[in-house]
Amino acid sequence: MTKLTDMSLEELWELFPIALVAPREEWGRQYAKMEERLRALLAGVSGLLISHVGSTAIEGIWAKDIVDVLVEVSPEEDLDAVARTLERNGFLRMSGSGTRISLNWGYTPEGFADEVFHVHLRFQGDDDEVHFRDYLNAHPEAAAEYEALKLALWRRHEHDRDAYTEGKTAFVRQVMDAVGS
Numbered sequence: 001m002t003k004l005t006d007m008s009l010e011e012l013w014e015l016f017p018i019a020l021v022a023p024r025e026e027w028g029r030q031y032a033k034m035e036e037r038l039r040a041l042l043a044g045v046s047g048l049l050i051s052h053v054g055s056t057a058i059e060g061i062w063a064k065d066i067v068d069v070l071v072e073v074s075p076e077e078d079l080d081a082v083a084r085t086l087e088r089n090g091f092l093r094m095s096g097s098g099t100r101i102s103l104n105w106g107y108t109p110e111g112f113a114d115e116v117f118h119v120h121l122r123f124q125g126d127d128d129e130v131h132f133r134d135y136l137n138a139h140p141e142a143a144a145e146y147e148a149l150k151l152a153l154w155r156r157h158e159h160d161r162d163a164y165t166e167g168k169t170a171f172v173r174q175v176m177d178a179v180g181s
Helices: 009-015 026-041 079-088 128-138 140-156 161-179
Strands: 049-053 067-073 092-096 100-108 111-123
Touching: 026 049, 026 067, 026 079, 026 111, 049 128, 067 079, 067 128, 079 092, 079 100, 079 111, 128 140, 128 161, 140 161
Parallel strands: 067 111
Antiparallel strands: 049 067, 092 100, 100 111
């Protein structure tokens, strides 16, 4: 069986296509369960802040059935060491730089598990996703516009996550400018 880490980007995109679904009540429960798990795993980490972000945290819009979780830690922490703790406990590191590490939970060589998470590990204050979420929840018309954009991009870029994400960039920038971030 091929390991996910041995697969090409194209193979991963084929195995894990973009698929949007109508809003689901279970997203909040899934987030709460994952937050509890992360708090237990990272109990000794200073400055720990955990937030539900991404489209599953925006009221009433279609989203990928993947719960995004932002984990912020104190700048004094070793981000790589925190990521290794998560990796030892079943999380898969997908990408990283000195200040941002992305991990996944629920990706298997057979495809998505029943519950899937993207964990964004950052230093405190690197939290634009929180401001984006809060803005869209406070401005339903902007959330509806974002949803329409995502739905249009979905079919065009079902097997190209980079193009799907790039297609949302201008909208995200516009919102972040409105927020003042």
